[in-house]
Amino acid sequence: MITGANSGIGRATAVRAAEEGAAAVIVAAPSLTAREGGAPTTELVEQAGATARFVPTDVRDPAAFDAVVAAADEFGGMDTLANVAGISDRVDLLEIDLERLRRVMSVNFEGTFLGSQAAARSMIRTGKHGSIINVSSVGGMRGFAHASTYSASKGAVRAFTYALADAVAPHGIRANVVHPGQVDTEMLRVEMGGGSPIRIPLGRKGRPHEIADTIVWLASDLSSYVNGASIVVDGGYSAVI
Template identity: 50%
Template sequence: MSDILNGKVVIVTGAASGLGRATAIAAARHGAKAVIVSDITEVPREGGGPTTAEIEGLGVSARFVAADVSRRADIDALVAAADEFGGVDVMVANAGITLRSDGADVREEDYRRLMAVNLDGALFSAQAAGERMKALGRNGSIVLMASMGGIVGSGMTVAYSTSKGGVVLLAKALADAFGPSGIRVNSVSPGTIDTELLRKTPGVAEAAEGFRQRTPLRRFGQPSEIGDAIAWLGSDLSSYVSGISLIVDGGLLSVI
């Protein structure tokens, strides 16, 4: 479809389903040399196997690597897995969770579990990839998955919004830390995208139709549209873009 990622080795966490899967496939469609598809296990929803098979079907090398993003050691092993193809060029820290109950009374253990995946996971993924890119002398690109929920708050998603707001700032801070080495760090903030997470998260699912009606483009986003935005951030076409949160929301945050 394009060759903007030509020659690049791309790692995507949380890539066995939803936006991660779409991002991994988009990387292949945009000419990546290899895609490392990672998730905590092989079989959530669509699955790591079918995702790697689809990428290989496009003529691009792919590997599934199990990694829990809340464990730094897992992420170090994940980044090392890219060395088989010449080392990581693009890290997409996509893995994230929501909670069934995430109001002001969010339970301590739920809050800590969510932060461990959404915020610690983004930090560990960026740290490990950034260190490896530096060692390889690569002008790499790190993309963190934030959310419109990290830009505006909601009483239904207290921990989630807090974690994603942290991701937006994490990208800015790491853009400064890694910038002198030629490594860019950005985040992407999707609006309402048509995924299982959106459909199955209580409260969010009900609110989604209202969001759709208020969205200037009057539709949900498709996962591939997030994958395309991330491909651009991963590519040299965005070579002077660092520290931003790219909002991909059909215009919703411009009007609410």
């Protein structure tokens, strides 16, 4: 199950999971239409060889995850959750009001918390030794003046994942967090103004499928002893600042 799977990194993760043999992919997103347009993610997943199911999901609503879990139960239960859904907010720190702060935190952190909780309960109930992958950001490791709410929310995702990994490990469930750098998505281009003028050692922005590859690896048995880890996928950016 992948939140935010109608666009960007979530969309790429859904397709990559299908390509790597996922039997079914639950596309959990506010709408079937992608930010970047094109065919719905469900069609791309089916073309890649997996069954796809779209479940309208507002990650701020605990009840929304009941529907997601019910959909996963139709396929024998959820064994992987990727919390990818997120929003940005590019504004000066001194201009942020409480409503604006809560909007970003509710999607980026609370949505990750609620999704992880629902997935853990489902995996424990069905006896799945699953994997939960949360998507933070290099912005959750560093602070950016014009993205303070984003940095705060993604930092919360990072710290929460460490606690989550400890909590679910006795049930055979792993939890890890991925920190993408600047990735060429519609959110970066439109909502974040194209990103910041930073030096990336590899000389380019990341591509959604490169983050997806890491998420799918963390979902697989190839990472069976990786738990509570922060994995940075940023072309070397955070290594040199």
